[in-house]
Amino acid sequence: MSYIPHTENDRREMLADIGVKRIEDLYQVIPEETRFPNLNLPEGMSEIEVIDELQMLAEANMETKHFPCFLGAGAYNHFIPSVVGHILQRSEFYTAYTPYQPEISQGTLQTIFEYQSLICQLTGMEASNASHYDGATALAEAVILATRQHRGRRKKIVLSAAIHPQYREVVRTYFQGLDLEIIGDKSLEDTEALLAMVDENTAMVGVQYPDFLGRIKNFAKLGEVAHAAGALFCMVVNPLALAILKPPSEFGADIVVAEGQPLGIPLSYGGPYLGVFATKKKYVRMMSGRLVGETLDSRGQRGYVLALTPREQHIRRERASSNICTNQGLMVLAAAVYLSVLGKQGLQEVARLNYQKAHYAAKAIDGLEGYKLWSTMPFFNEFAVACPRPVTEINKKLIDYGILGGFDLGQDYPDLKDHMLIAVTELNTKEKIDDLVSVLGEVAHD
Amino acid sequence: MTEPLIFELSSPGRKGVELPECDVPETPLPKDLIRDDLLLPELSEVDVVRHFTRLSQLNYGIDISAYPLGSCTMKYNPKVNEDAARLPGFAYTHPLQGPEEAQGNLLLMFELQEWLKEIGGFAGVSLQPAAGAHGELAGIMMIHAYHHDRKDDRRIKILIPDSAHGTNPASTAMGGFQSVEIPSDDRGNIDLEALRRECDGTVAGLMLTNPNTLGLFDEHVREIIELVHGCGGLMYGDGANMNALLGVVRPGDLGFDILHYNLHKTFSTPHGGGGPGSGPVGVSERLKDFLPGPIVEAVDEGDENRPPKFDLIFPRKSIGRVKAFHGHFGVMVKAYTYLRMIGKDGLRAVADHAVLNANYLRVRIRDAYRVPYDRICMHEFVAEGAWEDAPGIRALDVAKRLMDYGYHPPTNYFPLIVHEALMIEPTETESKESLDAFADAMIKIAGEAHTDPDVLHGAPHITAFGRMDEVRAAKQLVLRYVPKEKNQI
Numbered sequence: 001m002s003y004i005p006h007t008e009n010d011r012r013e014m015l016a017d018i019g020v021k022r023i024e025d026l027y028q029v030i031p032e033e034t035r036f037p038n039l040n041l042p043e044g045m046s047e048i049e050v051i052d053e054l055q056m057l058a059e060a061n062m063e064t065k066h067f068p069c070f071l072g073a074g075a076y077n078h079f080i081p082s083v084v085g086h087i088l089q090r091s092e093f094y095t096a097y098t099p100y101q102p103e104i105s106q107g108t109l110q111t112i113f114e115y116q117s118l119i120c121q122l123t124g125m126e127a128s129n130a131s132h133y134d135g136a137t138a139l140a141e142a143v144i145l146a147t148r149q150h151r152g153r154r155k156k157i158v159l160s161a162a163i164h165p166q167y168r169e170v171v172r173t174y175f176q177g178l179d180l181e182i183i184g185d186k187s188l189e190d191t192e193a194l195l196a197m198v199d200e201n202t203a204m205v206g207v208q209y210p211d212f213l214g215r216i217k218n219f220a221k222l223g224e225v226a227h228a229a230g231a232l233f234c235m236v237v238n239p240l241a242l243a244i245l246k247p248p249s250e251f252g253a254d255i256v257v258a259e260g261q262p263l264g265i266p267l268s269y270g271g272p273y274l275g276v277f278a279t280k281k282k283y284v285r286m287m288s289g290r291l292v293g294e295t296l297d298s299r300g301q302r303g304y305v306l307a308l309t310p311r312e313q314h315i316r317r318e319r320a321s322s323n324i325c326t327n328q329g330l331m332v333l334a335a336a337v338y339l340s341v342l343g344k345q346g347l348q349e350v351a352r353l354n355y356q357k358a359h360y361a362a363k364a365i366d367g368l369e370g371y372k373l374w375s376t377m378p379f380f381n382e383f384a385v386a387c388p389r390p391v392t393e394i395n396k397k398l399i400d401y402g403i404l405g406g407f408d409l410g411q412d413y414p415d416l417k418d419h420m421l422i423a424v425t426e427l428n429t430k431e432k433i434d435d436l437v438s439v440l441g442e443v444a445h446d
Numbered sequence: 447m448t449e450p451l452i453f454e455l456s457s458p459g460r461k462g463v464e465l466p467e468c469d470v471p472e473t474p475l476p477k478d479l480i481r482d483d484l485l486l487p488e489l490s491e492v493d494v495v496r497h498f499t500r501l502s503q504l505n506y507g508i509d510i511s512a513y514p515l516g517s518c519t520m521k522y523n524p525k526v527n528e529d530a531a532r533l534p535g536f537a538y539t540h541p542l543q544g545p546e547e548a549q550g551n552l553l554l555m556f557e558l559q560e561w562l563k564e565i566g567g568f569a570g571v572s573l574q575p576a577a578g579a580h581g582e583l584a585g586i587m588m589i590h591a592y593h594h595d596r597k598d599d600r601r602i603k604i605l606i607p608d609s610a611h612g613t614n615p616a617s618t619a620m621g622g623f624q625s626v627e628i629p630s631d632d633r634g635n636i637d638l639e640a641l642r643r644e645c646d647g648t649v650a651g652l653m654l655t656n657p658n659t660l661g662l663f664d665e666h667v668r669e670i671i672e673l674v675h676g677c678g679g680l681m682y683g684d685g686a687n688m689n690a691l692l693g694v695v696r697p698g699d700l701g702f703d704i705l706h707y708n709l710h711k712t713f714s715t716p717h718g719g720g721g722p723g724s725g726p727v728g729v730s731e732r733l734k735d736f737l738p739g740p741i742v743e744a745v746d747e748g749d750e751n752r753p754p755k756f757d758l759i760f761p762r763k764s765i766g767r768v769k770a771f772h773g774h775f776g777v778m779v780k781a782y783t784y785l786r787m788i789g790k791d792g793l794r795a796v797a798d799h800a801v802l803n804a805n806y807l808r809v810r811i812r813d814a815y816r817v818p819y820d821r822i823c824m825h826e827f828v829a830e831g832a833w834e835d836a837p838g839i840r841a842l843d844v845a846k847r848l849m850d851y852g853y854h855p856p857t858n859y860f861p862l863i864v865h866e867a868l869m870i871e872p873t874e875t876e877s878k879e880s881l882d883a884f885a886d887a888m889i890k891i892a893g894e895a896h897t898d899p900d901v902l903h904g905a906p907h908i909t910a911f912g913r914m915d916e917v918r919a920a921k922q923l924v925l926r927y928v929p930k931e932k933n934q935i
Binding site for chain 1: 448449456460461462465466471473475476478479481484485486487488499502505506508509510513515520521522523526528529531533535536537538539540541542543544548549551567580587594611612613615616619620622625663665667668693694699700710714717718723724765766768770772773775777782785786787790791793794795796801805806809810822824845849874877878880904906909911912913915916918920923924
């Protein structure tokens with residue numbers, strides 16, 4: 001099955017019109033000795049067989065539909081209303097290309113405009129682009145914006161160690177060999193320590209809110225210090241937490257980036273997700289990625305088009321603000337539908353459920369012998385716990401009980417050896433939380 | 447007929463989702479950190495469904511008709527791919543769960559890596575990059591890392607033909623290299639003389655899209671690669687146009703060192719109105735250790751009694767992560783499904799029919815439109831949307847008029863080296879009848895351009911929207927809905 005509709009007769013007629021005898025004749029230009037390699041690939045299969053095979057592969061995984069999940073660390077097991085999937089499967093949306101022809105792409109364009117508006121509401125910012133690949137690449141793009149804003153003259157980026165370790169890795173990948181110093185994340189220090197690092201050579205200060213370890217901090221002071229030094233202040237946020245927490249605009253954020261996965265996007269083993277990127281209006285022309293703006297059509301109707309495209313690589317080529325082209329279009333739709341169907345009340349309720357359940361779990365685990373909450377600071381839906389044994393051993397035991405345990409913080413933070421990062425969402429019932437607590441208690445004594 | 451914004455449909459007090467009661471004792475929220483100004487819309491479920499369904503009807507997708515958008519490979523997206531990616535065992539797996547608990551995913555990724563290696567003739571593949579441009583960036587970083595590892599830091603130039611996609615020079619700049627444009631010759635190939643002049647010890651590599659954006663396979667590909675390798679540079683292949691080469695020739699066999707694949711073009715995963723894509727990179731032996739990680743390896747080959755075991759590892763000198771987690775897994779599942787369905791023979795048939803369709807369409811319309819490089823093409827070709835005897839008509843007018851005939855227009859004004867370009871890629875999934883109907887529409891429009899130019903200038907006429915005022919959009923720069931009054935949306 002190759003989804004090719006041609007009959008033998010079609011081929012014959014088409015070749016005759018082209019003026020060649022065989023399809024092979026169309027490839028004369030290809031160096032003969034490399035033409036038509038004999039590929040070592042499997043034969044094709046029927047749909048029945050393929051689905052059987054895929055089903056088997058899928059079943060070889062442990063999945064969060066059947067097993068309670070307390071793993072977060074940047075990807076969360078949330079409820080996705082049925083509506084989201086149904087809209088995403090409208091093929092007018094998913095089989096469309098990038099909306100280069102606005103007259104027949106208003107569905108995609110208006111959706112992006114609504115998404116931009118929703119993200120601005122959530123973050124308190126003035127402009128949002130139409131997405132980056134994920135939270136990590138959005139942070140890397142924030143660094144690009146900040147260095148451009150300073151015309152490359154400032155050579156220092158201060159990043160808190162409590163930003164997702166993989167995001168910091170990605171920033172380092174993007175800037176390897178490019179004469180930019182990334183500091184601040186050698187060890188888990190207080191905000192005070194970051195304050196001391198900000199100087200006249202700092203292009204950007206970046207923090208996470210709630211941070212990778214779950215803590216909610218007030219960053220107002222840090223934002224002020226960054227601005228006083230002329231640096232941009234960037235906050236990596238959890239968009240769901242913003243339903244109840246003060247928006248980053250209140251801390252003076254210049255750029256807000258986020259992993260948009262909590263907004264109606266399935267875990268899907270890490271992708272595709274959604275890189276949220278929002279900023280102040282004064283930085284819009286520096287921001288990379290697509291943007292949709294409002295306008296009128298020739299008939300006087302309100303409509304939407306890709307705006308400020310001269311920033312993009314099609315036109316500016318090597319002077320473009322970024323190379324990004326294909327982004328996360330369908331994930332933008334997912335987030336827009338999710339935020340619309342949950343709405344103001346629903347999103348706040350989901351956020352509150354996360355908060356309440358996580359606090360219930362944290363209290364119970366803190367009360368267990370051998371376990372202790374690592375921080376006394378406020379948190380949202382995730383918290384770090386000191387454990388009586390290596391986290392891998394505990395997680396193995398949890399798997400035996402059909403529970404997906406938390407993230408082993410020792411992998412990324414040597415100081416947090418034997419510490420587990422536990423995420424609790426609206427999908428974890430009290431009963432399942434109690435199960436987790438009881439197994440954790442049991443493991444402590446083994 | 448315009449559709450109101452979701453905010454304009456909001457009514458205070460409505461909700462679209464019912465959530466369970468909180469089943470745990472409550473903890474007070476930290477008062478000083480709580481917001482009270484969340485202004486999201488309030489709608490019922492049916493309002494939301496109707497709104498987005500109506501919006502969808504303002505879109506054009508492949509499921510409606512042909513989508514001959516050059517260099518975008520808008521082929522039909524098999525429905526089974528969608529079902530596969532949504533199997534709970536895939537869609538509900540966490541990226542950080544242990545490899546033991548994700549062997550199904552890892553096996554799928556491993557097989558896909560192996561197949562892409564085989565299809566491209568490469569020694570290693572990383573599935574991590576999120577899109578084509580992201581794969582390019584990873585490639586540029588590998589070029590940098592490779593030369594740096596050899597302490598050869600004088601290499602600062604990346605050579606790029608003038609027919610290249612804009613992402614090539616943009617990726618080059620992001621990687622800290624200078625891009626040097628190489629002109630094309632009058633047959634649409636790279637100008638070998640110009641290339642020879644640039645080939646020196648400062649060349650880090652050359653980025654070649656082959657077939658290029660004219661749909662032409664470079665007639666001197668061997669010489670180009672020899673020249674670049676000869677001066678110590680690496681060959682980067684932009685795989686956007688890989689559809690033409692499946693089972694026909696392997697870029698690795700030609701001497702390419704790096705190539706990114708676009709799973710969302712060649713391997714039928716949908717474009718989603720602008721993503722998600724997936725841009726795996728394949729590399730030759732000498733670049734294997736530099737691949738972005740993680741990649742999947744069989745850490746235990748297994749035997750009759752034991753299944754093989756897979757894990758995520760970082761290559762020895764990896765450039766590092768280019769994104770969080772392991773790449774666009776959901777897109778990989780769709781590409782895997784597609785490759786499994788079509789198999790080895792189907793793969794070759796894809797290229798054969800993509801090339802057949804493009805050439806057929808080229809000869810069908812070449813009397814009505816000038817085809818500046820009129821030779822046997824690969825998967826696409828470029829025509830001119832302008833005529834000397836029809837002054838005032840531009841490619842844009844032809845494109846817009848095509849909408850009235852029920853088609854998505856070809857790519858226009860690209861490549862930049864063709865005047866009033868219309869870049870047409872039919873893909874293999876269009877039938878002869880479909881191509882004939884499209885060709886008839888094109889020919890009719892060429893006629894109208896001469897007899898009734900105003901009908902083109904005013905097009906499209908029958909779509910829900912007319913031409914948009916892009917100048918106004920740029921001038922007023924309205925990028926979000928702003929509530930009319932504070933606390934009210």
